[in-house]
Structure formats: C-alpha cells, structure tokens
Amino acid sequence: MSNKPVVFDDDNPEWTKEDFARAKPLADFPELQAALKKKGGRPAGSNKEQIALRVDKDVVQHFRASGAGWQSRMNEALRKAAGLR
Numbered sequence: 304m305s306n307k308p309v310v311f312d313d314d315n316p317e318w319t320k321e322d323f324a325r326a327k328p329l330a331d332f333p334e335l336q337a338a339l340k341k342k343g344g345r346p347a348g349s350n351k352e353q354i355a356l357r358v359d360k361d362v363v364q365h366f367r368a369s370g371a372g373w374q375s376r377m378n379e380a381l382r383k384a385a386g387l388r
Contacts, residue, residue, distance in 0.1 A: 329336050366373040382388045
C-alpha cells in the first residue's frame, strides 16, 4: 500500500451517484468513438508482433534520443544485424 497522501483535484472531482446516472455511453458519441479508434494499435495488414524484450538502458536511450520513430529504427537495426536487409 502506498504512503502517498490523497490529492484532491478541484478540476477533476470524484464522481457522485448523480454524475454516474447522467453519464452516457461512448456509443452515443460516434465522432469521438471514431477518433479514438484511429489512434494506437498496429496498421491493418502489419506483420509486426508485440513482444517483451529486455534491452540495456543505454541502447534504448540511444534510439529514443533520435526522436519519433525510434522503435522503427531499432527494428531496422535488428533486421540488419540478423542479415534480413
């Protein structure tokens, strides 16, 4: 159990029973639902496989420091090392 104090946020108060009673499902907001579906996940037809891999911190930092797309660059480096390109 955490010893951190509870932080109350006036900008994001805890929901009451009345708040939950007024809530509407995401399906009632098709534009928002479509926008949320577009983000994340792999593209259709992708041959990528998600794995868990332990990599040295300095290696990850090296690729992350190169900016957006670092995972793809890491994949390319692995392909080259494996003789696949």
